[in-house]
Amino acid sequence: METRDEELRSPLLLASLGNHVAAARVLVEAGADPNAQDRRHDSAWLVTGVTGSVDMMRTLLPAGPDTTLRNRFGGISLIPASEHGHVAYVRAVLRETDIHVDHVNDLGWTALLEAVILGDGGRPHQEVVELLLAAGADPDLADADGVAPLRHAERRGFDAIAALLKAKAR
Known part of the structure; x- marks a missing residue:
């Protein structure tokens, strides 16, 4: 059993939050679970999507993170x-990874x-949209209110x- 703090955060989750890659590497080698979730449903793996740390993401890959693991909003790290x-x-x-590009969270939103x-419509978000579309994201997949990404844009x-x-629209 891994030690946890009062919020149920594991040492690996704390390392991921702080982008302490060397510490995370040691913890992964010792068998730490990248999927262990805290009270807020964050995990070391899910946090990589929030921080955007590619180094941390790659450090966690050998531990076999569950790319379908959901955060408190029902989203995966890509969102x-x-x-x-x-x-x-x-x-x-x-x-x-085998992450699902069209995963829908509890708000009815995809990545x-x-x-x-x-997003703010700037170059980084434009590039993200390009990458998602190139990976097969459905440009017509609407939100829970039936509004498609094009209409939002x-x-x-x-x-x-x-x-x-x-x-890319059909």
């Missing part, structure tokens, strides 16, 4: 990474929708993202 515009992370996690709805005035979505 917050897309929201935050973590281009290098999105590229790496799509190439190096593509989060990049559009919660147009409403927000994200012309470059709208153009990317139009090129």
